[in-house]
Amino acid sequence: MKLCGRCNRQLKTSKSMELGFGPVCYRKHQQELADAEFVRNQVTIDEIMDGAVRRAS
Ligand SMILES: [Zn+2]
Numbered sequence: 001m002k003l004c005g006r007c008n009r010q011l012k013t014s015k016s017m018e019l020g021f022g023p024v025c026y027r028k029h030q031q032e033l034a035d036a037e038f039v040r041n042q043v044t045i046d047e048i049m050d051g052a053v054r055r056a057s
Helices: 015-019 024-055
Strands: none
Touching: 015 024
16 A cells, blocks of 8 residues: 555555655646746855855955
């Protein structure tokens, strides 16, 4: 028996077990990864901007 990595409900299909998430949770998980990547890129840009300001002053 395998449980969903997000909501801990029992996974019913072999496909879900392969993914480690139920179909709905897998979609949400993918969206969260995309959002996290977006935030990470934002932080990187901020750090570059911050460094540029520090060099200029
Ligand atoms: Zn789930």
